[in-house]
Amino acid sequence: MLALxxxxxxxxxxxxxxxxxxxxxxxxxWATYLKPEMRVDCPQGVxxxxxxxxxxxxxxxxxxxELADTQLQREVDSWYPTTAPDRFPFREAGGVVxxxxxxxxxxxxxxxxxxxxxPGVDNQLYRALGCINSYRDAHGTNxxxxxxEVVKESYNRWLIEITGVENLTNSPHxxxxxxxxxxxxxxxxxxxxxxxxxxxRIDSRWGARFIQHYRGRIVxxxxxxxxxxxxxxxxxxxxxxxxxxxxxxxRLKLTPTAAEGLIGGYADIETWYLQLMRSQSTHDQxxxxxxxxxxxxxxxxxxxxxxxxxxxxxxxxxxxxxxxFTQVYILPASKAALPATASLPHYSPYAGPPFPRSAxxxxxxxxxxxxxxxxxxxxxxxxx
Amino acid sequence: MDxxxxxxxxxxxxxxxxxxxxxxxxxEAYRPVPMPPEVRVAATELDxxxxxxxKGHTLYQWPLLQMRNxxxxxxxxxxxxxxARTDVSAGLMSPYPGGLRLPDLSEHPSCAKMWPPFIAGAAxxxxxxxxxxxxxxxxxxxxxxxxPLYTFYxxxxxxxxxxxxxDRPTLDAPAVRRPAGPPPDVPPGFxxxxxxxxxxxxxxxGMSVYYSDGDAHGKSSxxxxxxxxxxPLLAPNLGRARGEFTLIERSPGVNQWAFRGRPLYRYALxxxxxxxxGSDTSGWHxxxxxxxxxxxxxxxxxxxxxxxxxxxxxGKTIYSYxxxxxxxxxxxxxxxxxxxxxxxxxxxxxxxxxxxxTFPYVxxxxxxxxxxxxxxxxxxxxxxxxxxxxxxxxxLRVWAYRDRPVYTYAGDHSPGDVNGDSHGEFRAERNGYxxxxxxxxxxxxxxxxxx
Numbered sequence: 001m002l003a004l005x006x007x008x009x010x011x012x013x014x015x016x017x018x019x020x021x022x023x024x025x026x027x028x029x030w031a032t033y034l035k036p037e038m039r040v041d042c043p044q045g046v047x048x049x050x051x052x053x054x055x056x057x058x059x060x061x062x063x064x065x066e067l068a069d070t071q072l073q074r075e076v077d078s079w080y081p082t083t084a085p086d087r088f089p090f091r092e093a094g095g096v097v098x099x100x101x102x103x104x105x106x107x108x109x110x111x112x113x114x115x116x117x118x119p120g121v122d123n124q125l126y127r128a129l130g131c132i133n134s135y136r137d138a139h140g141t142n143x144x145x146x147x148x149e150v151v152k153e154s155y156n157r158w159l160i161e162i163t164g165v166e167n168l169t170n171s172p173h174x175x176x177x178x179x180x181x182x183x184x185x186x187x188x189x190x191x192x193x194x195x196x197x198x199x200x201r202i203d204s205r206w207g208a209r210f211i212q213h214y215r216g217r218i219v220x221x222x223x224x225x226x227x228x229x230x231x232x233x234x235x236x237x238x239x240x241x242x243x244x245x246x247x248x249x250x251r252l253k254l255t256p257t258a259a260e261g262l263i264g265g266y267a268d269i270e271t272w273y274l275q276l277m278r279s280q281s282t283h284d285q286x287x288x289x290x291x292x293x294x295x296x297x298x299x300x301x302x303x304x305x306x307x308x309x310x311x312x313x314x315x316x317x318x319x320x321x322x323x324x325f326t327q328v329y330i331l332p333a334s335k336a337a338l339p340a341t342a343s344l345p346h347y348s349p350y351a352g353p354p355f356p357r358s359a360x361x362x363x364x365x366x367x368x369x370x371x372x373x374x375x376x377x378x379x380x381x382x383x384x
Numbered sequence: 385m386d387x388x389x390x391x392x393x394x395x396x397x398x399x400x401x402x403x404x405x406x407x408x409x410x411x412e413a414y415r416p417v418p419m420p421p422e423v424r425v426a427a428t429e430l431d432x433x434x435x436x437x438x439k440g441h442t443l444y445q446w447p448l449l450q451m452r453n454x455x456x457x458x459x460x461x462x463x464x465x466x467x468a469r470t471d472v473s474a475g476l477m478s479p480y481p482g483g484l485r486l487p488d489l490s491e492h493p494s495c496a497k498m499w500p501p502f503i504a505g506a507a508x509x510x511x512x513x514x515x516x517x518x519x520x521x522x523x524x525x526x527x528x529x530x531x532p533l534y535t536f537y538x539x540x541x542x543x544x545x546x547x548x549x550x551d552r553p554t555l556d557a558p559a560v561r562r563p564a565g566p567p568p569d570v571p572p573g574f575x576x577x578x579x580x581x582x583x584x585x586x587x588x589x590g591m592s593v594y595y596s597d598g599d600a601h602g603k604s605s606x607x608x609x610x611x612x613x614x615x616p617l618l619a620p621n622l623g624r625a626r627g628e629f630t631l632i633e634r635s636p637g638v639n640q641w642a643f644r645g646r647p648l649y650r651y652a653l654x655x656x657x658x659x660x661x662g663s664d665t666s667g668w669h670x671x672x673x674x675x676x677x678x679x680x681x682x683x684x685x686x687x688x689x690x691x692x693x694x695x696x697x698x699g700k701t702i703y704s705y706x707x708x709x710x711x712x713x714x715x716x717x718x719x720x721x722x723x724x725x726x727x728x729x730x731x732x733x734x735x736x737x738x739x740x741x742t743f744p745y746v747x748x749x750x751x752x753x754x755x756x757x758x759x760x761x762x763x764x765x766x767x768x769x770x771x772x773x774x775x776x777x778x779x780l781r782v783w784a785y786r787d788r789p790v791y792t793y794a795g796d797h798s799p800g801d802v803n804g805d806s807h808g809e810f811r812a813e814r815n816g817y818x819x820x821x822x823x824x825x826x827x828x829x830x831x832x833x834x835x
Contacts, residue, residue, distance in 0.1 A: 049479075050479045051478075051479045054479065054480065054481075060481070064483075064485060065483075065484050065485065066484065066485050066487070067473055067484035067485060067486055067487060067710075068487045068725050068729070068734075070480070070484055071473070071480040071484055072487075072725065072726065072729040072734075073729075073734075074480075075729060075730060075808075075809055075815075076729050076730070076733045076734060079730060079733075079807065079808070080733050153826065153827070154655065154826055155689075155690060155826040155827065182655075183655075184655070205687070206687065206688070206689050206690060206691065206825060206826075207689065209689055209800075210689070233689065235690075235826075235827075237555065237811060238555075238827040239805065239806045239811055240688060240689060240690040240802050240805055240819075241806075242689070274803060277807075278805065278806040278807065278811065279806070279811070280811075281556065281809065281810040281811055282479055282480075282809070282810075283452060283477065283478045283479055283556070283810065286478060286479035345798070345800070346798070348797065348798065350795065350803055351795065351797065352795070353742070353795060354741065354742060354794040354795055
């Protein structure tokens with residue numbers, strides 16, 4: 001393998017051609033770190049979901065209830081979420097260990113320590129998701145489903161192309177281009193094992209919004225990029241939905257056949273929530289005891305970056321994605337057809353539902369929700 | 385109108401012109417079947433040939449459907465749609481329990497009022513697949529393929545198919561009614577798919593079928609290299625010409641299907657069922673048995689990250705609203721004349737005024753020209769969301785598709801944004817808004833129309 005990495009970097013057998021190598025995403029999950037015993041990171045257990053909350057609000061006590069006051073009202077609360085106090089306790093992930101990156105360069109009181117012992121990890125999204133079954137490895141319906149869809153749907157076929165690579169061990173200056181691919185992934189006979197060496201055409205038409213550019217370097221076999229915003233497709237159940245991460249950065253261990261590691265940054269909360277709501281009905285959320293109504297309040301409460309210049313409230317939450325990529329070849333002809341960078345359409349994060357969110361329901365500045373059980377304090381507001 | 389929108393309007397013209405290819409000028413042929421004397425076949429704009437009663441009312445079936453928490457619909461030979469009004473939800477769609485009182489009960493119709501049974505006269509006799517069943521009240525009802533038949537209360541004119549929205553998504557949709565009709569006159573191995581653009585000819589696996597301008601009538605000029613990308617649709621040795629389908633000899637002993645004289649192909653790079661990708665190649669076209677009416681001139685077409693949507697004149701994506709209640713009879717609730725409690729909940733949190741801002745109607749200009757029966761101008765009372773009377777002060781003149789208003793979404797800011805798509809219950813399949821898709825390059829949705 002070492003021979004392939006070094007001498008092979010310029011050989012015909014190497015996927016590194018002319019200083020360029022490309023990969024397609026094959027697994028994507030929001031980074032959570034779970035101890036073997038649930039009580040360690042969720043000492044009060046996991047959160048209730050839509051079924052449990054509905055039953056609590058409207059117990060089966062013989063009362064004749066109106067659908068408009070119950071079922072429809074819960075849908076309203078989901079589609080037009082607010083930061084008003086939650087009627088249910090929200091259990092955040094505790095503990096001090098989490099997967100992620102130090103996004104702000106500081107070690108703050110809310111930060112985690114990585115499993116390798118590095119302090120300063122910013123991953124408040126884990127604090128919000130960690131005690132929701134839907135995102136827990138052993139039970140995580142969302143975790144599994146979202147990752148499955150990454151492979152299944154060509155809409156989600158995002159590619160990274162690294163150019164300027166001297167070798168896959170060390171390259172002081174590389175460029176990283178993000179595209180969407182158009183083609184199915186190359187699989188083994190089971191149809192599940194993704195094989196390296198497949199080809200991809202770049203989607204320069206529908207995927208023009210996803211064409212993005214980063215600068216970085218490879219150090220000891222790890223690609224690290226400088227922070228820049230990242231929009232990427234993440235459709236579930238055939239709904240056209242995407243994600244937007246402010247100040248995203250890649251940290252991926254590279255091999256000739258795969259790239260694996262983290263993508264860190266501040267997830268845009270409204271875009272994140274919209275992707276969830278449009279892709280997964282309340283029914284789907286119920287599988288993993290995910291109450292979107294409660295989760296939204298937690299996301300806003302734990303938000304720690306990109307304050308709204310008007311209100312001062314943070315609009316993004318520190319996060320990390322565990323990502324796996326498999327090596328692919330990008331067909332040169334499709335690259336030649338790329339539109340000029342200047343003509344690419346701009347991708348804007350979703351601004352939130354225009355109505356009927358009430359201004360009085362919104363957090364003012366960094367005021368904490370008095371009804372929350374948040375352990376978060378001293379949240380750091382970053383300038384975008 | 386800036387250059388961007390002028391370009392969009394031009395593209396709509398180009399798309400519609402492309403659809404008006406010679407192969408799609410005719411209406412869809414069907415295979416005649418034995419029918420009772422009081423039954424007719426009507427050509428419809430969007431759904432192809434359908435059965436109607438003697439007055440031209442489309443006939444519908446309600447097939448049994450496995451829902452999330454149970455089954456509803458008609459069993460073979462039995463009607464479950466009767467005169468008793470359903471007052472509570474059935475809980476067929478989790479996570480909400482059944483037994484909740486449905487909204488606006490005072491105006492909630494019975495199933496049989498919304499879907500009047502197609503009554504068979506005393507002298508009615510079975511013929512072919514047509515049989516007569518006995519309803520629970522003792523009356524006799526026609527059935528086709530053993531499924532009882534109904535009309536729909538909103539269908540007024542021959543060719544109306546307002547009760548079955550072929551544009552409706554189906555993954556978690558209600559147990560919907562479907563128009564009954566004779567089979568399309570296509571050879572084995574072919575099928576016809578209802579799209580927002582027309583009735584698309586596909587293979588039995590759902591893959592789109594194409595023809596080439598480069599072929600002469602009855603002769604293929606696609607050589608071996610061409611055939612690697614454009615896969616000739618070969619006929620089996622026992623294949624025989626029928627209707628508008630003929631056979632051409634591609635090479636000795638090898639026959640290729642042709643439709644209206646044009647050799648037929650699949651596109652190797654389509655990547656999924658009922659795609660329109662191949663038509664991006666100059667000289668190649670999808671095959672439609674009939675075209676949908678072109679959208680009114682006030683609309684544009686916009687590229688999204690997944691394909692093309694219909695948009696208003698300012699480039700904002702058009703949305704359709706879908707609603708079916710969760711009573712055991714799964715009644716429609718997406719027409720403005722029906723309860724608006726569901727729609728007002730998801731578009732305005734219960735406030736009709738907010739709905740007008742969140743999902744505003746698409747206002748028709750004073751010069752608006754309806755297109756076919758599918759695109760019309762409707763008067764709406766903005767205060768209630770209900771149909772308005774002619775001359776009613778403050779009434780809005782809005783565009784409607786299949787007799788339901790269409791909307792834009794205030795959360796869309798740039799052309800091609802589809803942030804309102806799937807806004808509502810069950811990804812908007814039961815109560816919510818779906819973008820009006822004209823072309824979908826990524827998903828093999830069951831019905832890639834507006835939804």
